[in-house]
Amino acid sequence: MSIKVNLLGPAKAALVRAEDLDAEDYAPKSFQRAQGSIQKVELMINRNRYGQEEGLALAKIAKYETKHTIYLTETIKTLKDKDFALEDIFLVNEKNLSKIGDVLDLNLDYSEGFGKPREEIIKNLYILKESLEAALQTNISLNDQIAIMKIQIGEYSVAEEELQKVIDRQQEQERKIKMISETFTREEGQVFRDGDRMIIRLYGLTFPSGKTEIKPAFFSLLRKVQDGIREFDNCEVIIEGHTDSYGGAALNQRLSEERASAVQEYLLANMNVSRERFQSTGFGETKPIANNETKAGRAKNRRIDLVIIPEWALEK
Numbered sequence: 001m002s003i004k005v006n007l008l009g010p011a012k013a014a015l016v017r018a019e020d021l022d023a024e025d026y027a028p029k030s031f032q033r034a035q036g037s038i039q040k041v042e043l044m045i046n047r048n049r050y051g052q053e054e055g056l057a058l059a060k061i062a063k064y065e066t067k068h069t070i071y072l073t074e075t076i077k078t079l080k081d082k083d084f085a086l087e088d089i090f091l092v093n094e095k096n097l098s099k100i101g102d103v104l105d106l107n108l109d110y111s112e113g114f115g116k117p118r119e120e121i122i123k124n125l126y127i128l129k130e131s132l133e134a135a136l137q138t139n140i141s142l143n144d145q146i147a148i149m150k151i152q153i154g155e156y157s158v159a160e161e162e163l164q165k166v167i168d169r170q171q172e173q174e175r176k177i178k179m180i181s182e183t184f185t186r187e188e189g190q191v192f193r194d195g196d197r198m199i200i201r202l203y204g205l206t207f208p209s210g211k212t213e214i215k216p217a218f219f220s221l222l223r224k225v226q227d228g229i230r231e232f233d234n235c236e237v238i239i240e241g242h243t244d245s246y247g248g249a250a251l252n253q254r255l256s257e258e259r260a261s262a263v264q265e266y267l268l269a270n271m272n273v274s275r276e277r278f279q280s281t282g283f284g285e286t287k288p289i290a291n292n293e294t295k296a297g298r299a300k301n302r303r304i305d306l307v308i309i310p311e312w313a314l315e316k
Contacts (some may be wrong), residue, residue, distance in 0.1 A: 003049055005096070007059040008041055014066035018073060027072040034069045037062035097121070104128075105300075107293040169312055173198070180228040188221055191228070196313035200228055200306040204297065205263070212258040214266055221257075225306060234277075236314060238307040239264045241282040244298035249284060255267055257282030263304055 181191035188204035239259030261281035290297035
């Protein structure tokens with residue numbers, strides 16, 4: 001009895017609450033599953049009271065089934081009380097699936113039901129999973145890179161002090177990228193390394209449609225950019241403007257150039273740096289990083305990329 005109470009106490013308490021909510025009427029199938037799960041645990045204990053591992057696993061399932069029954073019962077009651085139509089339920093489900101689609105950069109089509117959207121989400125999740133597994137398999141840590149560099153440089157008889165400079169430089173760049181990255185929220189931007197260069201990709205800096213003016217609301221975001229640039233003495237900075245594919249290609253090209261130039265002028269006006277170290281360029285809609293068919297994808301494509309080239313990379 002003591003073992004049963006310890007294992008089944010929470011599940012049985014939840015089942016009593018489900019009974020009080022009339023779960024047998026509102027969610028009969030789930031209620032029966034919950035009862036069956038509890039019975040399985042009791043049978044297992046009667047058969048082998050010392051099978052703690054098996055008992056805990058079955059008790060966990062029983063607790064889940066009873067809590068799920070309560071959730072379904074309360075939700076169904078609410079829907080009935082508020083006179084929700086079947087159409088409303090379908091639309092809510094479409095909205096919830098679309099949230100997943102936005103994260104995966106998918107433009108989901110419900111014109112033939114949930115089958116196609118579900119398969120599209122599953123397919124993209126498998127692609128992401130395979131990409132992650134491949135990345136984990138091929139990922140080489142910084143220490144591994146250093147070890148490889150030692151071997152390669154040793155083969156060409158490069159002086160030990162020269163090797164140490166390369167190692168120190170790599171480690172210092174990784175440290176700076178991590179530090180700068182932590183100053184930006186996910187909505188504001190992303191910081192990453194591209195070979196010898198560092199990229200600050202700004203999603204949070206937006207412009208009114210067809211305009212190039214930088215609003216005061218974004219001054220604090222650009223101060224973070226300035227702080228990041230200052231971490232690299234005597235670096236060069238290329239400011240790249242990008243747009244989504246909406247609107248004409250010529251207009252998008254002009255807008256990307258003018259917006260990149262506006263960011264350049266703002267930074268020059270607020271930093272004590274030489275103009276020769278800065279340049280701006282626009283790529284219009286030609287370098288998307290996300291799907292232009294979705295709202296979330298277009299928002300990512302409308303961006304400013306700041307490419308920071310450290311002094312030592314300029315000397316190569």
